[in-house]
């Protein structure tokens with residue numbers, strides 16, 4: 001039966017890298033149908049809303065969502081609910097994709113592209129499990145007047161224990177399937193939200209005697225990630241810390257243009273997107289690295305369509321293309337977005 005993939009390409013380099021990911025999906029020979037819909041700044045321009053209801057309906061109806069990126073400096077002054085970013089936050093919440101998996105592994109041949117020493121970078125094979133539906137992102141927020149009469153901005157950070165439990169379970173399960181190590185990252189020395197997080201995760205350890213659980217404060221975790229990233233197997237953390245640590249992890253393996261992600265709901269339905277944004281500084285120039293989008297498409301096949309073999313083929317093709325010297329500008333090379341995808345396609 002034909003599987004329907006909703007393609008929400010969005011802004012900036014979103015459409016450029018998503019087009020290449022679609023090309024790679026088509027090359028698998030699987031029975032896939034693609035339907036596009038506007039989102040982000042593109043959605044706002046066309047309909048006055050960053051997440052048009054028809055786009056959300058398509059995302060719900062589809063077997064999986066392939067997402068590009070949203071964000072456009074042109075819209076940064078709009079009220080928050082109309083900005084492009086409202087689309088991605090809205091769709092994550094509406095689809096209840098609470099579990100964001102962000103793997104980072106060094107590709108052979110990219111030791112020189114990492115911001116770290118080759119022998120340090122070479123040890124990287126980690127998975128960041130980022131909570132995606134809660135935290136300070138979704139708490140009450142606004143502007144008010146402080147007691148001293150100053151304009152004040154505020155954003156409430158909170159997690160309830162059910163939210164922590166369900167994401168921690170994803171982290172424990174992932175560790176169980178990998179090398180058996182789970183590191184929970186929080187800021188429990190300062191934040192009550194984090195204290196609750198740590199209490200809940202600690203209490204769950206008894207259900208996973210085969211997983212070695214450790215805790216780090218987020219500041220230390222950021223430091224350890226560049227000091228000795230090979231120590232990490234699975235990292236589980238909240239929405240904000242996971243956002244920051246995953247961009248950091250990307251440079252440890254060479255480029256933000258390499259890291260894919262899967263955002264899954266409780267039933268395995270998902271949205272798939274690179275961890276990077278719309279990159280306005282290089283948009284429209286055919287320079288963006290499409291690998292993060294292509295690897296996101298591989299995750300889509302594996303997690304939402306049960307096509308693990310095709311996913312393996314795509315991932316192996318990306319690895320071979322890179323090992324063979326294919327490089328976009330972010331990796332110190334000269335290939336265009338399309339030429340990089342061509343190199344991957346040749347290896348499939």
Ligand code: NAD
Nearest residue numbers: 069070071072256257275276277278279281282288289330
């Ligand atoms: P960004 O990730 O878009 O770009 C950061 C830097 O990395 C830029 O120098 C960019 O050129 C480079 N880069 C990113 N992706 C690349 C790729 N595939 N190949 C080569 N280089 C790449 O982050 P930013 O500049 O902070 O944000 C730009 C816009 O994107 C903002 O509006 C932001 O809100 C939005 N954003 C969206 C998402 C998303 O849709 N998931 C994620 C992050 C940022």
Ligand code: IPM
Nearest residue numbers: 071085088089243275276277
């Ligand atoms: C990401 C992005 C988003 C986030 C923004 C654009 C809302 O940075 O997907 O990593 O913070 O989650």
Ligand code: MN
Nearest residue numbers: 243244247275
């Ligand atoms: Mn981010």
